[in-house]
Amino acid sequence: MSTAAKTVTAPGTDQITSFTFGELLSSRTVIGQTLKELGETHDNLWVLTPDIGATLVEFRDTYPDRFVDVGLSEQACVGIAAGLANEGNIPVVSGMLPFLSMRALEQVRSDICYPNLPVKIVGTHGGLVGNGGSTHYAVEDLGLMTSLVNMTVTSIGDPLMVGEVLRQSMAMTGPLYIRLAVGKKDKVVYEPGSVQIEIGKGITAREGTDLTLFAHGETVSQALDAAGILAREHGINARVVDMFTLKPIDEDLILRCAEETGRFVVVEDHLTYGGLASQIADVIADRGIRLDGFRRLGIPQVFAGFGEDTELRDKHGYGLQATVDAALAVTA
Amino acid sequence: MAATITRPETDVSELEDLSYELREKLLLLCGEYDGSVHIGGDLSCADILTLLFQYGMHVDPQDLRNPERDRFVLSKGHAAVCMYITMAIRGFFDYREIVDTYGQLGSAYGMHPCKVQLPGVEVSTGSLGHGLPLATGMALHGKRSGMDHRVFTLMGDGETGEGSVWEAALAAHSNNLGNLVAFIDRNRQLMTSFSEERVKLEPYPDKWRAFGWNVIEVDGHDMAALVQAFDSLPAPDSDVPTVVICDTVKGKGVDFMERNLAWHAGSLNDTDLARALASLAHGRKAA
Numbered sequence: 303m304s305t306a307a308k309t310v311t312a313p314g315t316d317q318i319t320s321f322t323f324g325e326l327l328s329s330r331t332v333i334g335q336t337l338k339e340l341g342e343t344h345d346n347l348w349v350l351t352p353d354i355g356a357t358l359v360e361f362r363d364t365y366p367d368r369f370v371d372v373g374l375s376e377q378a379c380v381g382i383a384a385g386l387a388n389e390g391n392i393p394v395v396s397g398m399l400p401f402l403s404m405r406a407l408e409q410v411r412s413d414i415c416y417p418n419l420p421v422k423i424v425g426t427h428g429g430l431v432g433n434g435g436s437t438h439y440a441v442e443d444l445g446l447m448t449s450l451v452n453m454t455v456t457s458i459g460d461p462l463m464v465g466e467v468l469r470q471s472m473a474m475t476g477p478l479y480i481r482l483a484v485g486k487k488d489k490v491v492y493e494p495g496s497v498q499i500e501i502g503k504g505i506t507a508r509e510g511t512d513l514t515l516f517a518h519g520e521t522v523s524q525a526l527d528a529a530g531i532l533a534r535e536h537g538i539n540a541r542v543v544d545m546f547t548l549k550p551i552d553e554d555l556i557l558r559c560a561e562e563t564g565r566f567v568v569v570e571d572h573l574t575y576g577g578l579a580s581q582i583a584d585v586i587a588d589r590g591i592r593l594d595g596f597r598r599l600g601i602p603q604v605f606a607g608f609g610e611d612t613e614l615r616d617k618h619g620y621g622l623q624a625t626v627d628a629a630l631a632v633t634a
Numbered sequence: 635m636a637a638t639i640t641r642p643e644t645d646v647s648e649l650e651d652l653s654y655e656l657r658e659k660l661l662l663l664c665g666e667y668d669g670s671v672h673i674g675g676d677l678s679c680a681d682i683l684t685l686l687f688q689y690g691m692h693v694d695p696q697d698l699r700n701p702e703r704d705r706f707v708l709s710k711g712h713a714a715v716c717m718y719i720t721m722a723i724r725g726f727f728d729y730r731e732i733v734d735t736y737g738q739l740g741s742a743y744g745m746h747p748c749k750v751q752l753p754g755v756e757v758s759t760g761s762l763g764h765g766l767p768l769a770t771g772m773a774l775h776g777k778r779s780g781m782d783h784r785v786f787t788l789m790g791d792g793e794t795g796e797g798s799v800w801e802a803a804l805a806a807h808s809n810n811l812g813n814l815v816a817f818i819d820r821n822r823q824l825m826t827s828f829s830e831e832r833v834k835l836e837p838y839p840d841k842w843r844a845f846g847w848n849v850i851e852v853d854g855h856d857m858a859a860l861v862q863a864f865d866s867l868p869a870p871d872s873d874v875p876t877v878v879i880c881d882t883v884k885g886k887g888v889d890f891m892e893r894n895l896a897w898h899a900g901s902l903n904d905t906d907l908a909r910a911l912a913s914l915a916h917g918r919k920a921a
């Protein structure tokens with residue numbers, strides 16, 4: 303991770319000619335371009351949406367025979383994807399996560415997970431983002447998805463990583479869930495090629511020895527900012543782990559972080575129970591790990607209300623300052 | 635009928651003025667708010683909401699919990715701000731407060747309506763396909779309790795792609811809910827496509843008839859016709875639910891927004907706001 307602005311070309315994304323590292327890029331655009339690229343190498347790749355996804359236009363225009371917009375019908379959309387997968391296709395369902403993870407939950411579970419079909423669900427509005435209010439925030443989706451047998455669950459903040467995960471997912475034989483925030487302007491966290499991205503493996507976004515900050519999605523940038531403040535202002539050396547795969551969870555990395563740093567703070571844009579903190583706490587309990595400190599930051603048991611994402615994170619106690627404070631508390 | 639709550643005695647031309655006021659206030663808010671507003675679908679249902687709140691419904695801004703009131707469920711929750719402003723015009727809320735706080739931290743006036751934060755709103759909505767089942771439950775209560783108020787809901791046409799809508803349609807008919815009235819904003823647009831292009835809703839009125847509903851078709855921007863349609867609703871103690879399919883234009887009243895997919899939602903800078911207001915005023919003169 304470097305903060306210097308420089309212009310590079312992302313591997314495998316020729317269409318995204320260049321971007322300035324550290325700047326903002328649209329994950330939705332990356333998804334659109336990656337799907338178009340994958341459509342060429344995988345003639346059984348389909349894209350489905352329930353009236354969402356203006357950025358799927360490139361795929362739609364290039365492969366109209368493998369694109370379906372069913373309109374406002376999330377349940378049918380997921381069921382149709384399962385039907386296509388049954389016939390040997392690789393369907394990607396793109397939409398808004400509150401509706402894909404909840405309205406279509408039974409279709410996801412019984413039509414996709416039960417027969418273990420390679421359907422990918424990718425969507426936006428994971429967490430308190432977009433200012434739509436509680437109908438439009440997916441805040442329990444990771445709890446729902448991680449509880450489904452056969453489901454692989456990811457949450458991604460870096461737009462280029464979304465493309466990479468989609469590419470890797472072509473070889474998967476079971477279902478995959480990809481969670482994004484708004485996906486319009488996302489921080490490029492990793493310089494392309496600077497980190498190994500592999501589904502099922504956490505990424506150490508910053509080395510450190512005093513504690514580990516675990517995060518996923520957009521809170522990775524926030525954790526990195528917090529680590530910067532901790533180093534500059536408090537002489538605390540925080541490790542930051544991007545646990546972008548929540549299931550299967552990278553147990554080895556958790557064990558290593560426990561051994562090497564001894565203290566954990568988990569920060570995520572999700573209810574504090576059911577998400578990453580719960581996954582990590584399960585590993586700690588099951589493996590009998592003794593930690594010197596553990597804090598979970600996320601959305602408490604409230605329907606969060608309206609406001610911008612950073613305001614809501616501050617209001618509900620998992621913003622930047624709260625992350626710094628929690629790190630100070632566990633290392634005190 | 636709904637004895638303790640009287641309806642406003644507005645005539646067609648007054649209703650047209652109130653509709654104009656609503657559209658103007660919508661555009662002004664859209665100009666003032668930084669974020670995106672679902673202005674296309676707000677403008678397409680402005681006349682319908684005016685009809686309901688300024689003419690048809692027995693509601694009392696001073697007596698929100700009166701059991702005899704007519705209920706309104708905004709199933710297309712993304713038109714929340716259109717409902718807030720209509721209700722402000724009727725005296726429920728303060729327009730200035732809506733404009734000053736819309737979408738902000740702690741505000742009761744958000745992108746989708748929340749009944750907990752905003753008393754006067756009957757149900758919290760935003761996820762499409764929920765309103766008709768909710769309204770059916772409320773109407774079922776009214777019917778079984780022998781009350782004679784009505785339950786109204788407003789759905790988007792795209793929204794009726796949700797299976798839950800048709801499950802409720804079946805239940806409402808099966809339970810003889812003549813006190814249930816569903817308005818549909820048939821603007822022939824979803825979010826990313828025109829209807830009949832990817833999603834074929836036609837033959838649309840026949841679908842509702844096949845589900846046992848009484849169907850009224852009306853020009854959703856012709857106030858006289860809307861009033862006439864409202865006046866012809868069957869009595870609340872009748873046995874067949876009614877759907878009023880309103881032929882509308884998404885973005886109605888602003889030339890560059892009308893039938894334009896780019897204006898499902900958006901925001902207006904000063905120049906565009908001036909253009910929008912001018913177009914609205916021009917349309918009124920022409921009418």
Ligand SMILES: Cc1ncc(C[n+]2csc(CCOP(=O)(O)OP(=O)(O)O)c2C)c(N)n1
Nearest residue numbers: 353675760761762790791792793823824825
């Ligand atoms: C269940 C659900 N899926 C998707 C959305 C996102 N969404 C909001 S409005 C909209 C299009 C709605 O079209 P329509 O019902 O015709 O409404 P209108 O044209 O009046 O805006 C979509 C897809 C949602 N709010 N709820």
Ligand SMILES: [Mg+2]
Nearest residue numbers: 790791792823
């Ligand atoms: Mg519509």
